[in-house]
Amino acid sequence: MRPNREDDARTFITRVCEQRPEATFAITIDGAAVGSIGFSLGHNVKRVSAELGYWVAQPHWERGIATESVRAVTAFAIAEHGLTRVFALPFAGNTASCRVLEKAGFTLEARLRRSAKKESQVTDQFLYAYVTAD
Ligand SMILES: CC(C)(COP(=O)(O)OP(=O)(O)OC[C@H]1O[C@@H](n2cnc3c(N)ncnc32)[C@H](O)[C@@H]1OP(=O)(O)O)[C@@H](O)C(=O)NCCC(=O)NCCS
Secondary structure (H helix, E strand, O other), X not given: OXXXXXXXXXXXXXXXXXXXXXXXXEEEEOOEEEEEEXXXXXXXXXXXXXXXXXXXXXXXXXXXXXXXXXHHHHHHHHHHHOOOEEEEOOXXXXXXXXXXXXXXXXXXXXXXXXXXXXXXXXXXXXXEEEEOOO
């Protein structure tokens, strides 16, 4: 979730601070939050998988911050939860996010056609995954 209003932001921060296990983190520069990254653990037969989501505030784009964060949180999620797979579902037009995932070692597995609706526009998503060795 990317909160857009101050009250949304406060609700978001309260919720993620209470989250157990911890799975949502601030991305910070010199102690100031500039974004967020988190994962959602699968359940039951999907308990070895997690979905990753992230955003960085626009003034800080294109400095490698998202790539470094994706690398770090993917490694953390795998180590902490014994995962075999971390995946992300960027909108097909989100070239920057796709590039981030590729730089962080994720592989494009599929194009999910007409899988999401953004601002009343139906859109495709890409399925990217980072998978551990057998
Ligand atoms: C996507 C996002 C997280 C990227 O954050 P960032 O810190 O700028 O990412 P990085 O600097 O690590 O890498 C960005 C890469 O995308 C590239 N890029 C940026 N815009 C691009 C575009 N329009 N077309 C092609 N490549 C683009 C950059 O050049 C860079 O690649 P490079 O290192 O090979 O030059 C940020 O733009 C964002 O928060 N967007 C809104 C939320 C969002 O889309 N979240 C992801 C949901 S899946």
